[in-house]
Amino acid sequence: MKILLSVFFTPVVVLLTCMDVLAAINIKKIGYKQGKTVLKGYLAYDDSLKGKLPGVLVVHEWNGLQSYAKQRTEHLAKLGYVAAIINSS
DSSP, rough: HHHHHHHHHHHHHHHHHHHHHHHHHEEEEEEEEEEEEEEEEEEETTTOSSSSOOOOEOOOTOOOOOOOHHHHHHHHHHHTOEEEEEOOO
């Protein structure tokens, strides 16, 4: 029974791994001004997806833009969202 399960599940794992490799996630640092306030941001999206995509605004922790918020943004991009973090400088 164990051999049968491993034969069944192994191709699924390989397929999911290949799907991650095929995803073309673009990550951009963005900047803009609102009045006199200069804002910086972090944008992630999958450029292999065409057409309009849903957007998500990610809010970082109180101590500023850290790697965890960036990782979550990239994860959302892999799921098909345009994800952005806005951070004041």
